[in-house]
Every structure is written in structure tokens, then in C-alpha cells.
Amino acid sequence: MILPIETIYGHLQGLKSSQLKQLQKLYHQRLPGDRLTTSEFAQRLAAISTEINQPVCVYINRRGQPIRVGVGTPGQTQIPLLELPRYGVERLSGIRCIATQLKADPPNQAALTAMAMQRLDALAVLILSGSGFERRGGGATGYVRATYLAHLIPQPEDTLRPQANEAGEEPPASWSVSPPLSLEMLANQDFVDLVEGLEEEFRREYTARQVDRTQDQVLLVGLQTDTLPIQRFQDGLAELSRLVETAGGEVLQVLCQRRPRPHPQTVVGEGKVQEIALTVQAVGASLVVFDRDLSPTQIRNLEMQLGVRVIDRTEVILDIFAQRAQSKAGKLQVELAQLEYMLPRLAGRGQAMSRLGGGIGTRGPGETKLETERRSIQRRITRLQREVDQLQAHRSRLRQQRQHREIPSVAIVGYTNAGKSTLLNVLTAAEVYAADQLFATLDPTTRRLVITNPETQELETILLTDTVGFIHELPPALIDAFRATLEEVTEADALVHLVDLSHPAWQSHIRSVMAILTAMPIVPGPILLVFNKIDCADGDAIALAREEFPNGIFISASAGLGLETLKQKLCHLAHYSLVHAGG
Structure with missing residues (x-):
């Protein structure tokens, strides 16, 4: 980490130039590597703080070199977290803070929180003379009346609660604060022994819950x-x-x-x-x-x-889609959605976006990297949009061919992980990837389903299409980018709305899917409500669903329950949609 040398941070209003020079000279001090501080450095820091009548903080690396001097409390002068090295939970930041304090109290919550946020090696607080501090712990002469030493402590795993922490609930304390110490006791503290001991404790505590670091x-x-x-x-x-x-x-x-x-x-x-x-x-x-x-x-x-x-939530969904898209159309649409999401968020994404990209010859400094990125993304979006439009036209021609042959089409829609791909596989032997995951499949898959008409005993052919799963508040970028998939819904003769009845929020899922369908530019055809996973649902949910939706079909695609009834309903649904369309 490189900081501007001799820059003073914090509240500088009203300080004289001579006082600023005294603060700047602190950068030229060098402390022994095995000591938290020295009496001479602490007294000098306290003298400056007493003169300006404000607290002062000095941040020191493990080589004993001050890297940041600030006027104010530890909370007011802390190093921005993005500038700190990140070593993981088993190590500290390699930086300690020596802070003066005008009041005789122990370090407050704000100072300790700043220490924890920066993962400081230690926080040493110097209580100044004249602060009303009674002589405890040996006292001291000169400007330093007494001191406190604070440092982080590892939290046992059982205090790291995976459940939601409601507002107003205090997080467990993660630090230790010493009783009042004399300056001599603080200066004699073996700093190397302290830091190595702490980091060894952190390593021991977190060894039991080491995880695959390739995961976020x-x-x-x-x-x-x-x-x-x-x-x-x-x-x-x-x-x-x-x-x-x-x-x-x-x-x-x-x-x-x-x-x-x-x-x-x-x-x-x-x-x-x-x-x-x-x-x-x-x-x-x-x-x-x-x-x-x-x-x-x-x-x-x-x-x-x-x-x-x-x-945010949208970026998580986009990441899933990027991982799952298999077809050329799906990959194009995912990239388009990601770029449209990224474009307004370029500013502030790292310092590199605000730097000037230098030119060669007479080009001069040129445009900023941010502008270059924005132009590049705009061009890519335009090209992708053109390709998606071409794919959309191709799909439209295929649908016209199917409609010309008068083969009824049924799209399976529903909340993500409702079992749509499993149902398509069971009915048509499609071998589409199916797993107990959200958005397990993204690309639409159409297969023929041959059913025996229960009235005429003749074979009927229906085209079944598995579509991308819906989700509550589906990101607008995905609705726009996945037009080709959603058109399979709007162009279908009828819909099967599949519901996971075993999910505790199945009623909310129905409302979310219906809200998305209602917002479609073209009103879909008739909808057959099918409740899936009845083998995993409790009796109360099944009874409630039967009462609220008496015309619903109840099945278990994985267990093969109710599928014959569903096929008969699909046959009737297809005939109704064809007659309705012809009329």
C-alpha cells in the first residue's frame, strides 16, 4: 500500500503551519520492529496532541514506519478499507494505530469498531495529562497519563450465526481491552510476540471451517x-x-x-x-x-x-444464467443482459475506470478509460441485439411451419425449480438436464408428445416446450434479453402452469408467474394449472390447493403420479386451443 508521504488526514481546520509541520515530521520516525511503541514516540505524539487540543492517530506498519497520520479519533481517521491488504480471517492487516485521547475513558465503541473493520494488529490509546485520569496502573509522567491496549480476538464458530440477525441485535464482541497501563508497560510490550500469538489463535480457530477458496x-x-x-x-x-x-x-x-x-x-x-x-x-x-x-x-x-x-440480486441471477446457457441463442441473450446491466454501473467500478488512457504521438491524453469501456459496450450491445433479432426471426419461421402443419403447441411455464424439465423428460423422454437447482435449464426445448385420444382412441401429437423458469421480480434486463424464450410462451396455443406444491411459498409463486404472464405483450392461450411434487407436499397444502383451485391437476413428475390424467387434460386442452384459434 502506497500513501502520499507527509499527507495529514482528518480535521485540519484552524491548525497553524508550524503544527502541521510537527505532524508531518511524525512520518520520519522509525520504531523498533519488536515494540508496539516507544516512550519517546508516545510522548512526542501526546505533546503535539496537547498543543493542538485534538486527538491524533498514527498508523504504523510492521517495519515500524508510520504510513498515515491523522487528526481525529480512530473512527475519523481510519484507512479506507479498499486500500488495506486482505489476507483472510487468519491474519491481521499488518498495521497498528497509536492514538491520543483527551478524555480519561477506555477506547469507545467507535474506536474499537474502526480497529475491527481495519483488522488492525493493535490499538494503543494514550490518555493525556490533564484529562482527569486518576493514577492507576502506575501512572506516568510527561504528557501521557495512562494507556489502554486493545486488539482483536477470534470468535468461536458457534457465535458466527448463520441465521438472520434482526435489527437491534448486537453482534458478538470481537476484541479485548486491557485495564489502564502505564506508558512504560505499553512500551515494553513485545509486539512481535503479541501479533504472532494473535494470528496463531486466528489460524487455530478457523482451521476447522476452512472452505474451498474457489467459492465466493x-x-x-x-x-x-x-x-x-x-x-x-x-x-x-x-x-x-x-x-x-x-x-x-x-x-x-x-x-x-x-x-x-x-x-x-x-x-x-x-x-x-x-x-x-x-x-x-x-x-x-x-x-x-x-x-x-x-x-x-x-x-x-x-x-x-x-x-x-x-x-445485488439481479447480478446473482445474471451470473447463474451465464453459467447455465448452452445454446448460441442463450449465450447471446445472457451476454446482452449482462452488458445492459453493466453499462450504467461502470462509473466507480474500481479506480482504473477513472484514469486517463494515454495516447501515442499527437493523440494526447485521449478519452477516459470509462468512456472507452462505455463505447465498446454500446457497440457490442448493438451487434448482439442484431444477432438476437436474427435468431428471433428464425424461431418465428419455425413456429409458422409448425402452425402450418396444425400441430398444437403447449408451453410449460412456472416458477424456477417447479419441475418443468423433469415433466418434459417423463412425458417425452427428452433427456433435458434436470436438477434440484434454480434455473437448472435456460434454453427452450421442444419435443413431440404422442397421446392416445380417450374419445377417438386415435394418436394425437402435441409439441411440448420447456421454458426458462420465472422468478419473483424477474429482472427487466432478462425479460428483454430472453425474448426468444418468452416468445415460446406467447406463441404457444396453450400453457401448462406447473407449481411446486411442496414449496412453502407456492401461492406467492403462482401470483408471481401470473403477474409476468399478464405483462406479456401478447395474451397467452388457455392455461392449465398443474400442481407438482405432491409426494413431497403436506396434506394441508394439498387440501388448500384443491379448495382454491378445484380444476387443478395434481401430479408428481418424478414419482410418476397423476401423469395419465395430465395427458388426457393436455389432449382436451390442445383440441380446445385449435378449435378456439380456428374460430
Whole structure:
């Protein structure tokens, strides 16, 4: 980490030039590598603080070299988290803070929180003479009256709660604060022994829960607003957790907050942001995922304060789609959706985006890298849009051929993981990939289903299409980009709306799917409601579904239950749709 030499941070208003020079000279001090501080350095720091009548903080690396001098408390002068090295939960940052304090109290919550957020090796607080401190722990002469030493301690695994931490619940303490010490006792502290002992404790504590570092270690954050019912909020968090796991991440912990409305700058409140930062450090999270869409400004502010990557629900879904798309059409549509999502979020995505790209010869500094990226993405979006339009026209011709042959088509729609691909496989032996995952398949698959008409005993052919799963608040970018898939819905003669009856939020899933279908530019044909996974659903859910939807069909695709009844209904549905279309 390289910082501008002799730059003084913090509250500098009213300071004389001579006082600023004294502060700048602190950068030229060098402390012994095995000592937290020396009496001479502490007294000099305290003298400057006494003269300007403000607290002063000096941040020192393990070579004993000051790298940051600030006027103010540890919370006011802390190093931005993005500038700190990240070694993981088994190591500290390699930086300690020596801070003066005008009051005789032990270091407060704000100072200890700043220490934890930066994972400082230690925080030494110098209580100045004249602060009203009684002579305890030996006292001291000169400017330093007494001292406190604080450092982090590892949290046992059972305190790292995976369940949601509701608003107002204090996170477990992760630090230790000494009783008052004399300056001599602080100066004689073996710093190397202290740091090595602490890091060994962290390594021992976290060895038992080492994880695959190729996975993102994720902290989920949920915000419950006044307009969001508690059950809907909890269902959304559970679904987000499944989405993260489907994308290949591991959810370490979930934090929640209740607010009337999202904070415009950071979504959650200032105190919750600090708690998130502390939890990130405590559990070793490499990614923070919010349960709602974030603006570019909110992402930028949160990443600056948390020191790790921050993404929202839409970006998780886009990542899943990027992993699962197999066909050329699917890959094109995923890339298009990602670029359209990324374009307004370029600003603030790392310092590189704000630097000038130098030119050769007479080109001069040229356009910024941000502008270059934006132009490049715009060109790529235009080209992808053209290719998607061509694919859309090709699919339209194929559908016209099928309609010319008067073969009825039925699209299977439903919430993600409702069992659509499993049902297609069971009915048509399609061998489409099916798994207990969200968005296991993305590309539409059409197969012929041959059914014996129960009335005429003749063979009937129906085209069954498996479509991409819907989800609550499907990101608009995905609705636009997956036009080809969704057109299989709007162009189908009829729909099978498949519902996972074993899911506790099955009623909410029905409403979400119907809301998306209603918003389609073309009104779909007749809809047959089919309840799946009845072998896993409880009796109360089945009874309620039968009462609310008496015309529904109840099946288990994996267990083969109710499939003959479904085939007969499909035959009637296909005939009805053809007659209706012809009339």
C-alpha cells in the first residue's frame, strides 16, 4: 500500500503551519520492529496532541514506519478499507494505530469498531495529562497519563450465526481491552510476540471451517421495508440464499435490518453498514449480496465502506444464467443482459475506470478509460441485439411451419425449480438436464408428445416446450434479453402452469408467474394449472390447493403420479386451443 508521504488526514481546520509541520515530521520516525511503541514516540505524539487540543492517530506498519497520520479519533481517521491488504480471517492487516485521547475513558465503541473493520494488529490509546485520569496502573509522567491496549480476538464458530440477525441485535464482541497501563508497560510490550500469538489463535480457530477458496464466501443482507410483509421478506431471503448457492457461492451469514425505506446512499443505515463491515472481517466474507436491486451509487458507497465486492440480486441471477446457457441463442441473450446491466454501473467500478488512457504521438491524453469501456459496450450491445433479432426471426419461421402443419403447441411455464424439465423428460423422454437447482435449464426445448385420444382412441401429437423458469421480480434486463424464450410462451396455443406444491411459498409463486404472464405483450392461450411434487407436499397444502383451485391437476413428475390424467387434460386442452384459434 502506497500513501502520499507527509499527507495529514482528518480535521485540519484552524491548525497553524508550524503544527502541521510537527505532524508531518511524525512520518520520519522509525520504531523498533519488536515494540508496539516507544516512550519517546508516545510522548512526542501526546505533546503535539496537547498543543493542538485534538486527538491524533498514527498508523504504523510492521517495519515500524508510520504510513498515515491523522487528526481525529480512530473512527475519523481510519484507512479506507479498499486500500488495506486482505489476507483472510487468519491474519491481521499488518498495521497498528497509536492514538491520543483527551478524555480519561477506555477506547469507545467507535474506536474499537474502526480497529475491527481495519483488522488492525493493535490499538494503543494514550490518555493525556490533564484529562482527569486518576493514577492507576502506575501512572506516568510527561504528557501521557495512562494507556489502554486493545486488539482483536477470534470468535468461536458457534457465535458466527448463520441465521438472520434482526435489527437491534448486537453482534458478538470481537476484541479485548486491557485495564489502564502505564506508558512504560505499553512500551515494553513485545509486539512481535503479541501479533504472532494473535494470528496463531486466528489460524487455530478457523482451521476447522476452512472452505474451498474457489467459492465466493458470501454475506447476505436483507432489508425489510414498511411495504414488505414479513413472510414475503423471509421467503425472498431464503430464495436469495438458494440463488447464491446455485451460482456457486457459500452463504456464511445473513444480516437483516428493518427501515421504513431504503437509505438512498447505502440501502441500510450507517450503524448496520458498520455491523456488516465487522461481520465481513469476522467471518472472512469475500462478497456481500443484497436482496434488492442497488443503484451504481449505492454499490460504490458500500464497496468503499466494506472493502469487498458488493452485488445485488439481479447480478446473482445474471451470473447463474451465464453459467447455465448452452445454446448460441442463450449465450447471446445472457451476454446482452449482462452488458445492459453493466453499462450504467461502470462509473466507480474500481479506480482504473477513472484514469486517463494515454495516447501515442499527437493523440494526447485521449478519452477516459470509462468512456472507452462505455463505447465498446454500446457497440457490442448493438451487434448482439442484431444477432438476437436474427435468431428471433428464425424461431418465428419455425413456429409458422409448425402452425402450418396444425400441430398444437403447449408451453410449460412456472416458477424456477417447479419441475418443468423433469415433466418434459417423463412425458417425452427428452433427456433435458434436470436438477434440484434454480434455473437448472435456460434454453427452450421442444419435443413431440404422442397421446392416445380417450374419445377417438386415435394418436394425437402435441409439441411440448420447456421454458426458462420465472422468478419473483424477474429482472427487466432478462425479460428483454430472453425474448426468444418468452416468445415460446406467447406463441404457444396453450400453457401448462406447473407449481411446486411442496414449496412453502407456492401461492406467492403462482401470483408471481401470473403477474409476468399478464405483462406479456401478447395474451397467452388457455392455461392449465398443474400442481407438482405432491409426494413431497403436506396434506394441508394439498387440501388448500384443491379448495382454491378445484380444476387443478395434481401430479408428481418424478414419482410418476397423476401423469395419465395430465395427458388426457393436455389432449382436451390442445383440441380446445385449435378449435378456439380456428374460430
